[in-house]
Amino acid sequence: MAHGCSPHVATILAANCATAERDGSTSHGLFRMRHYVSTLRSGWVDGRAEPVIADAAPGFVRADAKNGFAQIALAEAAPLLVQKARTNGIAVLAIRQSHHLGALYLDVEPFALQGLVALTVVNSIAVVAPHAGSRAVYGTNPIAFAAPTADGAPLVFDQATSTAALGDVRVAQQAGHDLPYGAGLDRAGQPTNDPAAILDGGALLPFGGYKGAAISLMVEILCAALVGANFSFEVDSSAYPGAKTGCTGQTIIVIDPAAGSDGLAPLPARVSTLVAALQDAGQTYIPGGRRLIARSQPSAPIDPAVWTELRSLLPA
Ligand code: NDP
DSSP: TTTSHHHHHHHHHHHHHHHHHHHHOOOGTTTHHHHHHHHHTSSOOTTTTOOOOEEEETTTEEEEEEEEEHHHHHHHHHHHHHHHHHHHHHEEHHHHHEEEOOOOOHHHHHHHTTOOOOEEEOOOSSSSSSSSSSOOOBOOEEEEEOOOOOSSSSSEEESSSSOOOHHHHHHHHHHHHOTTTTSSTTTSSSOOOHHHHHHHHHHHBBBTTHHHHHHHHHHHIIITTTTOOOOOGGOOOTSSSTTOOOOOOEEEEETTTTTTTTSSOHHHHHHHHHHHHHHTTTTTOOHHHHHHHHSSSSOOOOOOHHHHHHHHHHHH
16 A cells, blocks of 8 residues: 555455465465565556446456556456356456456456356466567466366466466576576577576567467457457556556456256366376376465465565555
8 A cells, every 4th residue: 555556456466465475376475565566666557446347248247457456357347247157157357458466366266166167368568489489479378277176175277378487487597597498588589498598688488389379379369359458569668667567458257067057967076077087097286286285284474585575665
């Protein structure tokens, strides 16, 4: 709030950051607070924005985040989105003029906890080259998916569509580690696994070669062309030093698996059957396991260095 957020916005973002930290997603936990603050202080994002929600069609909600954070628009639109999904079997939320600096699974897990299947995508800033390209066009463009299970917490996966999330490239640079081979390109468009070369005018690559590149392409279309927002390559925050976000878009698709399902096996049971088959085949780690383990344990104390930094962000 001291850096320009309304109490409503600050409450949502604080809960988002704290939950990611508690869940072990530290790259999008308290560590990000400095980026929220620098982005707010730059004037690039509006911490007091009040989103406008529009009932666009029976299965379609549009939200204008008004240059605020996407999570605020999602919180405002979620009740209408769920109501439409329950009525129609499926509903889409298209958020435009929005900024996203969080872990994406937090945007879909609540729907699965209500028995719904949810998929979301968000585009960001151009740091990923297209397949066989030499300069960045795509964002790291994460995808998160959540489905209810029969025997406990929802199944959730959440992944960037680049070889690495940008935060991990920065962490590798600070730690002096190379990234895996094939992670990116240097400023001359040559392959490199040096995080410094990637960050210094180079680019990351999509995961999975041309197949991953097509997924990143789809994310751009769903988050920008569909919603009426910037493509990642159109974001220009150069007049706002300290800005760490893209002003782009986000799309969320929510499906009610109960629609017309009389006589069919319930989806949660089917998801659990699949997970059991994966485990039986030798998969020891099921996506989302990290957060479940973290939640089952007492919260760890905040890292003293992170706490000191948080304190330093408070105005004198
Ligand atoms: P990871 O590569 O760490 O993990 C991707 C997914 O794979 C996760 O669901 C993870 O589970 C799962 N996983 C990890 N290891 C294994 C394994 N050995 N076997 C099976 N599954 C596994 O994530 P990313 O680095 O791609 O992304 C990190 C975060 O960054 C995400 O939360 C993402 O939303 C965020 N991000 C946000 C952006 C934004 O603009 N807001 C941009 C880009 C990324 P688990 O969840 O349990 O770790």
